[in-house]
Amino acid sequence: MIEKTITVQNKLGLHARPAALVVSEAGRFYAEINLNKDGLEVNAKSIMGVMMLAAEMGSQILITADGQDEEMAIQALEVLFASKFDEE
Template sequence: MIDTTIDVINKLGLHARASGKLIEVTTKFRSFIQIGKGDKLVDAKNIMSLLMLGAGKGTTLRLVIEGVDEEKALEEIQSLFAAKFYEAE
């Protein structure tokens, strides 16, 4: 099991388009992936749950991944966040 944090660094935060891109990544994996603030974790494969987080720029999110492909899932999620969801700023 991986339990780490990730920072939201893109200008608009985890808005609808960014959440959609995160869903594209998370749904590729068999691992159970949760994201949230502190103890309030949500399913990172559910668009409505992600939008309800209200994670703006500068938010530090907790990321919990458990499953057979957890390392690869972490790598791709970190890359997506680092690339600022491939949005022009």
């Protein structure tokens, strides 16, 4: 299992559209992926879970991935967050 902390950089935070993007990206990997914000841990492959984080801009999120493609999964999510979901 590996983990990595990233910061939400887009202005509106993880609202519905970015949440949907995270879920579809996470869904491409076999690894079990969780997002943890301030102690609340959710499944990154669940739209409802990701929205539950209500992660605004500047939030720190700990991503954990466990599975054969865990490294690729974390990298892909890191890239997605850094792209600010093409919002600005």
